[in-house]
Amino acid sequence: MVTTTIEDLHADVLGCALRRLDGRSLAAASCATAGLRALAADTETWRALCLAEWPSLALPGSSHGRRLLLAALPPRRLFADAFPFPSPDAAPGVSDGLGLPGELVSAVDVYHRGAPLLSRVVETPASSPWFLGSPFRVEAVERKRPAATDAASAASPSPEELELSWVVVDPSRGRAVNVSSRRPVSVGRHWYTGDTLVRFAVVLGGCKFEATVACAEEGRVAEVSLAAEDADGAAVGGEGALRLLAAAMEAPRRGGDGEPEEAKRRYHEFVRRKKGRKESKARREALVDLCCSAASAAVVLTCLAAVALR
Structure with a gap:
């Protein structure tokens, strides 16, 4: 009984078949045997793949x-x-x-x-x-x-x-x-x-x-x-x-x-x-504005009280 493997095919036929694969399949095929790895490393095969992709x-x-x-x-x-x-x-x-x-x-x-x-x-x-x-x-x-x-x-x-x-x-x-x-x-x-x-x-x-x-x-x-x-x-x-x-x-x-x-x-x-950071920043700025307003109001009231009690 004669056993036939994929590597019994002519290298040109295998190369033509590999050029029809996508990049992921071509990389997987290169891991199968040393012969397929050599064919899959062909620069022109990868160039054609890149030109098809981009x-x-x-x-x-x-x-x-x-x-x-x-x-x-x-x-x-x-x-x-x-x-x-x-x-x-x-x-x-x-x-x-x-x-x-x-x-x-x-x-x-x-x-x-x-x-x-x-x-x-x-x-x-x-x-x-x-x-x-x-x-x-x-x-x-x-x-x-x-x-x-x-x-x-x-x-x-x-x-x-x-x-x-x-x-x-x-x-x-x-x-x-x-x-x-x-x-x-x-x-x-x-x-x-x-x-x-x-x-x-x-x-x-x-x-x-x-x-x-x-x-x-x-x-x-x-x-x-x-x-x-x-x-x-x-x-x-x-x-x-x-x-x-x-x-x-x-x-x-x-x-x-x-x-x-x-x-x-x-x-x-x-x-x-x-969005969360922006809302947190807006709350902090509102709190600072409120504190500044309160401080300003306190200063004004203190000045008015000082004038009234003079």
Whole structure:
């Protein structure tokens, strides 16, 4: 009786089959045998997987940001860093000895029902005093430059069905992290512009990174931006955001199908905690105002009594 194993297939056939797997299945297959591990380590297989996962890396034309991104990280490292969710407990002090990134490259992809809708690569110089001292904010699509060049943007997608991947890469260190919850954590309407705001957020080191996709009334994606906020609701500066991102890049990753829901739960917990801190601060300020008013009234009454008894 002749026993046939999967490794009896030609390497080209096995390689073709492996290219049809997702990243998690490909990593699992590489643990089966030494032969499959060698085939699964093929750089082109992982490159194809990354290009399928993040269409922004395959945009036509020459882009310094895309070349820099692909040159800085081998495809397998990029996938291992950017596909799993970052640990929310990453402490900013972890990366102090490594220095801050001097430049960030963002690969931003918006999907509708799993199909790519909009893709951008954004380069952000991060070493200037202006950036380090200003509130952290990165614009992937600005309102003055609407995404009319994307053919899919005319499809008037439903905002609730949008998904977002925002991969931030430090080219100098060769590390990356995905700072999006992938699925919306909240959907609301802007009180002034009437745009629908679709928010994607992750909590890192006690702060919140929130990516906002603004959809105009006709369904067009008008703006995509990323900002950071601390537990008191104040904007995180560029230097603080860089420390948080560097720590998240170095921290362990977390996988699992339930991570988007976990990210949403952590977001709402962050919002509740921020609201509680704001209410507690308002009560303290009201108590201080009351004490000051009482002290002022006591001083006035003392002065009046002194005048009356003179």
